[in-house]
Amino acid sequence: MAKKQDRKRKVKDEATNDGASGSDQSDNAEEEEDLLQTVKEPGEDSTDDEGIDQEYQSDSSEDLEFESDEEGNYVGRKGGQQESSDEEEVDEEEEDDDDDDDEEEGGKVEDKPTTSSKAETNNEVAPLPALPARDPSKQEYEDSDTSDEEDIRNTVGNIPMHWYDEYKHIGYDWDGNKIIKPIKGDQIDDFLRKIEDPDFWRTVKDPQTGQEVVLSDADIALIKRINSARIPNAEHEEYEPWIEWFTSEVEKMPIKNVPDHKRSFLPSVSEKKRVSRMVHALKMGWMKTTEEVEREKQQKRGPKFYMLWETDTGREQMRRIHDPVSAPKRDLPGHAESYNPPPEYLFDEKETKQWLKLKDEPHKRKLHFMPQKFKSLREVPAYSRYLRERFLRCLDLYLCPRAKRVKLNIDAEYLIPKLPSPRDLQPFPTVESLVYRGHTDLVRSVSVEPKGEYMVSGSDDKTVKIWEIATGRCIRTIETEDVVRCVAWCPNAKLSIIAVATGSRLLLVNPKVGDKLLIKKTDDLLAEEPSNQDIIDNERIKTAVQWSTAEAAEQEKGVRVIINHFKPIRQVTWHGRGDYLATVMPEGANRSALIHQLSKRRSQIPFSKSKGLIQCVLFHPVKPCFFVATQHNIRIYDLVKQELIKKLLTNSKWISGMSIHPKGDNLLVSTYDKKMLWFDLDLSTKPYQTMRLHRNAVRSVAFHLRYPLFASGSDDQAVIVSHGMVYNDLLQNPLIVPLKKLQTHEKRDDFGVLDVCWHPVQPWVFSTGADCTIRLYT
Amino acid sequence: MRRPKKYESGEATQYISRRAALRRLQLSLNDFRRLCILKGVYPREPKHRRRAQKGSSEIKILYHAKDIRFLLHESIVWTLRDYKIFAKKSGRDRAIKDFRNLKRRLALFPEIKLDHIVKERYPTFIDALKDLDDCLTLLFLFSTFPSLHLIPREQSALCRRLTIEFLHYVIASKSLRKVFISIKGYYFQAEIKGQKVTWIVPHYYPFKPQSRQDVDFKVMSIFVEFYTIMLGFVNFRLFHGLNLAYPPQFPSSVLQDNSETLQDESSFVSDRIAALNFELLRTDKLMEDEEELDIDMELLEQDGDSKRIIKMKQEAQEVARLRTLFKGLKFFINREVPREPLIILIRSFGGKVSWDASVFAGATFDESDETITHQIVDRPSLSTQYISRDYIQPQWVFDCINQRQLLPTNKYFMGEQLPPHLSPFVDSKRETYIPPEEKALHDPSLIETHVQSDDDDDDSDAEADNQEEEEIEQQLLDAQLQRAYQQETAEYKKYGGTDGVNEDEEDSVDDDDEEDEEEEEEEDVEQLDDKTKRLLEEKQKMKVESGKVHKVNKRQIRKAEVDEHRLQARMVKPRHRNLFRKLIREKQTKEKEEWLLRKKRRNIDADAKEAKKTAKREAKKAAAEAAAKALKMA
Numbered sequence A: 001m002a003k004k005q006d007r008k009r010k011v012k013d014e015a016t017n018d019g020a021s022g023s024d025q026s027d028n029a030e031e032e033e034d035l036l037q038t039v040k041e042p043g044e045d046s047t048d049d050e051g052i053d054q055e056y057q058s059d060s061s062e063d064l065e066f067e068s069d070e071e072g073n074y075v076g077r078k079g080g081q082q083e084s085s086d087e088e089e090v091d092e093e094e095e096d097d098d099d100d101d102d103e104e105e106g107g108k109v110e111d112k113p114t115t116s117s118k119a120e121t122n123n124e125v126a127p128l129p130a131l132p133a134r135d136p137s138k139q140e141y142e143d144s145d146t147s148d149e150e151d152i153r154n155t156v157g158n159i160p161m162h163w164y165d166e167y168k169h170i171g172y173d174w175d176g177n178k179i180i181k182p183i184k185g186d187q188i189d190d191f192l193r194k195i196e197d198p199d200f201w202r203t204v205k206d207p208q209t210g211q212e213v214v215l216s217d218a219d220i221a222l223i224k225r226i227n228s229a230r231i232p233n234a235e236h237e238e239y240e241p242w243i244e245w246f247t248s249e250v251e252k253m254p255i256k257n258v259p260d261h262k263r264s265f266l267p268s269v270s271e272k273k274r275v276s277r278m279v280h281a282l283k284m285g286w287m288k289t290t291e292e293v294e295r296e297k298q299q300k301r302g303p304k305f306y307m308l309w310e311t312d313t314g315r316e317q318m319r320r321i322h323d324p325v326s327a328p329k330r331d332l333p334g335h336a337e338s339y340n341p342p343p344e345y346l347f348d349e350k351e352t353k354q355w356l357k358l359k360d361e362p363h364k365r366k367l368h369f370m371p372q373k374f375k376s377l378r379e380v381p382a383y384s385r386y387l388r389e390r391f392l393r394c395l396d397l398y399l400c401p402r403a404k405r406v407k408l409n410i411d412a413e414y415l416i417p418k419l420p421s422p423r424d425l426q427p428f429p430t431v432e433s434l435v436y437r438g439h440t441d442l443v444r445s446v447s448v449e450p451k452g453e454y455m456v457s458g459s460d461d462k463t464v465k466i467w468e469i470a471t472g473r474c475i476r477t478i479e480t481e482d483v484v485r486c487v488a489w490c491p492n493a494k495l496s497i498i499a500v501a502t503g504s505r506l507l508l509v510n511p512k513v514g515d516k517l518l519i520k521k522t523d524d525l526l527a528e529e530p531s532n533q534d535i536i537d538n539e540r541i542k543t544a545v546q547w548s549t550a551e552a553a554e555q556e557k558g559v560r561v562i563i564n565h566f567k568p569i570r571q572v573t574w575h576g577r578g579d580y581l582a583t584v585m586p587e588g589a590n591r592s593a594l595i596h597q598l599s600k601r602r603s604q605i606p607f608s609k610s611k612g613l614i615q616c617v618l619f620h621p622v623k624p625c626f627f628v629a630t631q632h633n634i635r636i637y638d639l640v641k642q643e644l645i646k647k648l649l650t651n652s653k654w655i656s657g658m659s660i661h662p663k664g665d666n667l668l669v670s671t672y673d674k675k676m677l678w679f680d681l682d683l684s685t686k687p688y689q690t691m692r693l694h695r696n697a698v699r700s701v702a703f704h705l706r707y708p709l710f711a712s713g714s715d716d717q718a719v720i721v722s723h724g725m726v727y728n729d730l731l732q733n734p735l736i737v738p739l740k741k742l743q744t745h746e747k748r749d750d751f752g753v754l755d756v757c758w759h760p761v762q763p764w765v766f767s768t769g770a771d772c773t774i775r776l777y778t
Numbered sequence B: 001m002r003r004p005k006k007y008e009s010g011e012a013t014q015y016i017s018r019r020a021a022l023r024r025l026q027l028s029l030n031d032f033r034r035l036c037i038l039k040g041v042y043p044r045e046p047k048h049r050r051r052a053q054k055g056s057s058e059i060k061i062l063y064h065a066k067d068i069r070f071l072l073h074e075s076i077v078w079t080l081r082d083y084k085i086f087a088k089k090s091g092r093d094r095a096i097k098d099f100r101n102l103k104r105r106l107a108l109f110p111e112i113k114l115d116h117i118v119k120e121r122y123p124t125f126i127d128a129l130k131d132l133d134d135c136l137t138l139l140f141l142f143s144t145f146p147s148l149h150l151i152p153r154e155q156s157a158l159c160r161r162l163t164i165e166f167l168h169y170v171i172a173s174k175s176l177r178k179v180f181i182s183i184k185g186y187y188f189q190a191e192i193k194g195q196k197v198t199w200i201v202p203h204y205y206p207f208k209p210q211s212r213q214d215v216d217f218k219v220m221s222i223f224v225e226f227y228t229i230m231l232g233f234v235n236f237r238l239f240h241g242l243n244l245a246y247p248p249q250f251p252s253s254v255l256q257d258n259s260e261t262l263q264d265e266s267s268f269v270s271d272r273i274a275a276l277n278f279e280l281l282r283t284d285k286l287m288e289d290e291e292e293l294d295i296d297m298e299l300l301e302q303d304g305d306s307k308r309i310i311k312m313k314q315e316a317q318e319v320a321r322l323r324t325l326f327k328g329l330k331f332f333i334n335r336e337v338p339r340e341p342l343i344i345l346i347r348s349f350g351g352k353v354s355w356d357a358s359v360f361a362g363a364t365f366d367e368s369d370e371t372i373t374h375q376i377v378d379r380p381s382l383s384t385q386y387i388s389r390d391y392i393q394p395q396w397v398f399d400c401i402n403q404r405q406l407l408p409t410n411k412y413f414m415g416e417q418l419p420p421h422l423s424p425f426v427d428s429k430r431e432t433y434i435p436p437e438e439k440a441l442h443d444p445s446l447i448e449t450h451v452q453s454d455d456d457d458d459d460s461d462a463e464a465d466n467q468e469e470e471e472i473e474q475q476l477l478d479a480q481l482q483r484a485y486q487q488e489t490a491e492y493k494k495y496g497g498t499d500g501v502n503e504d505e506e507d508s509v510d511d512d513d514e515e516d517e518e519e520e521e522e523e524d525v526e527q528l529d530d531k532t533k534r535l536l537e538e539k540q541k542m543k544v545e546s547g548k549v550h551k552v553n554k555r556q557i558r559k560a561e562v563d564e565h566r567l568q569a570r571m572v573k574p575r576h577r578n579l580f581r582k583l584i585r586e587k588q589t590k591e592k593e594e595w596l597l598r599k600k601r602r603n604i605d606a607d608a609k610e611a612k613k614t615a616k617r618e619a620k621k622a623a624a625e626a627a628a629k630a631l632k633m634a
Helices: A002-023 A029-045 A050-069 A075-093 A096-105 A115-123 A187-196 A217-227 A270-284 A288-299 A348-358 A384-401 A516-527 A539-544 A554-555 A587-591 B017-026 B029-039 B065-072 B076-095 B097-107 B115-121 B125-130 B132-142 B152-174 B215-239 B261-264 B263-273 B289-301 B306-322 B339-348 B395-403 B436-442 B444-460 B466-495 B500-541 B552-570 B574-633
Strands: A167-171 A179-180 A202-207 A213-214 A432-437 A443-448 A454-459 A461-469 A473-479 A486-491 A498-502 A505-509 A545-549 A561-563 A571-574 A580-584 A592-595 A602-604 A617-620 A627-628 A634-636 A643-649 A655-660 A667-671 A674-678 A689-691 A698-704 A709-714 A720-725 A736-742 A755-758 A765-771 A772-778 B015-017 B063-064 B175-181 B183-190 B194-201 B328-334 B352-356 B374-376 B390-392
Touching: A050 B444, A213 B390, A270 A755, A384 A473, A384 B029, A384 B132, A384 B215, A432 A587, A443 A755, A443 A765, A454 A486, A461 A486, A473 A498, A486 A571, A498 A571, A516 A561, A539 A545, A539 A587, A539 A602, A545 A602, A545 A736, A545 A765, A571 A617, A580 A617, A587 A592, A602 A655, A602 B444, A667 A720, A689 A736, A709 A765, A720 A765, A720 B352, B015 B017, B015 B065, B017 B029, B017 B063, B029 B065, B029 B215, B063 B065, B076 B097, B115 B215, B125 B132, B125 B194, B125 B215, B132 B152, B132 B194, B132 B215, B152 B183, B152 B215, B152 B263, B152 B339, B175 B339, B175 B395, B183 B339, B263 B339, B328 B339, B339 B352, B339 B395, B374 B395, B466 B574
Parallel strands: A443 A486, A655 A698, A698 A755, B328 B352, B328 B374, B374 B390
Antiparallel strands: A167 A179, A202 A213, A432 A772, A443 A454, A454 A461, A461 A473, A486 A498, A498 A505, A505 A561, A545 A561, A571 A580, A580 A592, A592 A602, A617 A627, A627 A634, A634 A643, A655 A667, A667 A674, A674 A689, A698 A709, A709 A720, A720 A736, A755 A765, A765 A772, B015 B063, B175 B183, B183 B194
16 A cells, blocks of 8 residues: 555656656756656646546556455455556656556556647646546546545645745655746736637646646536536436335234243243342331332421420520620501501602602611502502512621610700709899990990999990990090090099000090099099109110100090000900009010000010910909910919919910909800800819800900809800809809890891990990990890 | 730720631631521621721621631531532532432431521520511511522421411410501511510512512521521420420311412412411310419409509400400401401401302301301492391401400491501600591590581681571571471371371481581570679679789790700700700601691691581582472472
């Protein structure tokens, strides 16, 4: 077989060589010899169908032999031997006999190549010696359509042939020699061939070898059949008659007629033994029938119950879960869940809308279901969310974190501190009894005469008005040059002086009301200027303050002394005895607080350094102490020792004002952040109580001199009167009770009440507001 | 000594996150979930979450470390692992088609045993009863389920069996106390050994296919797995406490899992209902023992008469009455009525019950039985009716039980519009809105006053259209008089005498009208009398000129009080301020709710009254017109 293969290959090689040699003749001698041989060979086979057929035939004849081999007849071997000998001959002779031999070998030679046409084809077309073509007559070849049969002269394999575009050759033959590309003619050549060659239309180019191949008639017929989607083999009978190999008829008589063996009638001994063994096993209970097994399984299936707990409450010692917390039970249903609820529980349109709107946040719904009413029990359907609710409960039971918590079950009232009723704490102002009108702009400040007959007010309309309290009559109006920030009546009953802070001037005014003697005395007192020669003022004070006696025109108005400051004054306050007064200039940096002595007409600056923006100052009613409120804190200084006693921490953003209890141990501070702070000065530097009575910034606070009352005015237009009792017993804390909210002021530009002031004797409170009025509550 | 590091002691070591727990137990999340559900292990809320989570502030599921350590020693952890091995091995057998081995393996399926867990989770029987609510509700739900992928028929059949057993106990012990028809289902509350056990039976049929996000049947199935075991043991003890045989025996036709019941949902359910209508087998041959109760009462009587004792005595008497509420009554349930809840109710309060034998199994007597006292009907009318029995709607039974007495049936007759069904679970002394129907239950006098006030309102309203009505009435009266006169004369002519019946009727009509008028007059007279009397009395008493009465403006006082209170409320300590605000807000929302309900009710009542009035007026008008016509015709 190997030999056959060899030979076959050789034939192919030769063919390829021929193809190469047709164009290229510059080869060595061997090649030439080959060439010579091949020149003949293709000449015989090529161009004509017959030739190809013949070549094919030779191959096919071999195959034939091969088949015969299989059949066991040893004909083929002889043939094969012959072949091999032929081949040797071919090798040796290198002559034309080869072909003849081949022809001879092929038993069924039909056509012989025409020698005449051989030369022509050799010249014109590149020789194609061994192109495989099928002989339709050969049945044997039709069923063998393997790739072995393919004619492979180029060994490069199945690769894109353009890889060889740059080379002269197009691949390698079986011997490893280059297959040289055939000369590519130009267009004119092509054209000429087209004209001259009658077979031009059936010439195709073999991409493997670059050779041109002329298709045979059989090939063309084949192609035509394929094109028309018919079976390529023309011989194939499509409609051949059906042969029934296996008959469908049932034979009536048996084919064999041998009687059954006796064995088949007799009971089997071995089976009998096995059965008896089984019966015995069943009897003994070793084995069970299927029913028994099934029954047992049935019995086994399902849990078995027994008395697990011997008693109702007895518990057995066992390891259990740590500190068990039982899950809370579900809420029991109310009327709304009924299938036939009272009509008020059903949702109206608005509620339905609300309920549907909260679809994404079901926890915000008033009820987790929509109440429904059914006419009869029969109409009640299954609840659509029932399964989901049960499932959520399951999730809660195993996924919800549990903890023991004390549930706060108290009433809101319980949190309100127990305070005495306001009715038991009378007297205190409860109604508005008088309104003092006359100012044209907001009234900043109010102050009452120590005897309680007259009252002075300062306003943004640059006037100071003196009123008779009882009648509400304005006795005098004193016009000033600037906005009146603050007015303060001298607390000493033996003097009648009002300090008026207007712009950067502090005016000391004799109001000329009340006791004539007193007026006279005051005038006399202020007229004589004390001799200041022995005291040398330093430069710091001199630049800040200048004292001067009022001019004649101003004297007419009542102004007696003018103290010129270097910055606008915000607040002025008297010492209890009426000799000293303090002023505050927030813009004055380290000289923002000043203390003036009236009798000596001199001023002093108590602080060399500023500790912050001073808001207000205050004298202690009894002790020589001085309170200075900056934005956040309050400092208490001893004026004699000239040292800081205490610093009160308010923990608020901005202090607005302060007031001291007449006994001097408690300080009330108002802040712009809605709070009021009560400081017990003996107790702590932190507030004893923080009150949030107002809804807006608190502007001022004031203690009553005699009654345990204090009032606060705020931007929310309210004056709140509270009871602030300080006990003599040091162990008892002050009692603070809010008593009454008096809200009659009108709102103007976000301002409400600006200042509050108590009557010195009666439980009456004055308040000034942004609505240009002063109101008296009794 | 080594300084302890942060989170090495204290709260951080007490808690363990779920992930850590899984790692510790070497279980998958599914197995861990199953273990947690069965063992009743739940996450804990730590006091300081941040500290417990070793500084991280995100919310994690935290378990108590001791619980996880406790789970480590659980025997079913091994069973869970065996499951895994079993699945692997049987899967292999199946893959290589080794069916003999597979069969052998299937027979050796590792069964999970939960008995010890029941004992461990509920150390005393009372503990188990306390936790019975969720168990019963879930099992009642599962007992109605069809065969599902995740819930085998076996499970739902077991649920059915256990719930029926429990209901039998409730019936036999007469421990049912409250019932309620909600839109979700029937709520039942029984008092078992002093514990209130509440469960819900859903309306049929609760099963609907659900998406996995909504309902995970697997989780519920695990719960049911545990709860069935628990309820089985509870039933066992309960039955033995009543000297009943456990498991109860039912006739062979009922509760057998044949192919029909397993497939057909309705027969599955109707079987369960039929099973409820059988007397149970007793181990002792005694009848109901009510002596025990009497002894209790005597004991109570012996102890002094403190308030609590009196209250307890009353309660005991009421319960005793409730237990025999339907004794001697025979009920027949029409086929359109949901039977299950009614059977439980009627049987547990001593009544006898039956239904149409041709439709459902388990009927004990026929509809034509003359001894039936009540027939429960849920349709507007019925063609054949017996005079000897009351035809009532099912709500009557529920309301009777909740009020612990037999209510008059006239409001519940067939086709009648039912009074609202109220929940028995609300606290009657609560401070929220109480609907007038409920008020009337506790204080029957309220109804009458309400009606009276209605009449008063009527009078005041009527003034406007008084004239019109008077005219109509006048017409009506005239016509009646005329007709009466005509009839009288005609009859007189006919019979030569008076016919008693007719006269009576007319008389009654006339009388009614007269009475009305008289009443009104009397009232007026009385009022006048009162005034004059008072005046006279006062005159007699007076010796000095009457002073001017200081009139207190109530509104002002009220306002002052409110202001005062508001001011005082601002004195709440700063640390309580937020709590105070919250409480106030809650109170306000509650009040608003109450106000809304009251307003709605008022509107509804007013509308109803208006409708009634117009109807009445129209009827009167029509009657007058008819009379006028008749007159004309005559």
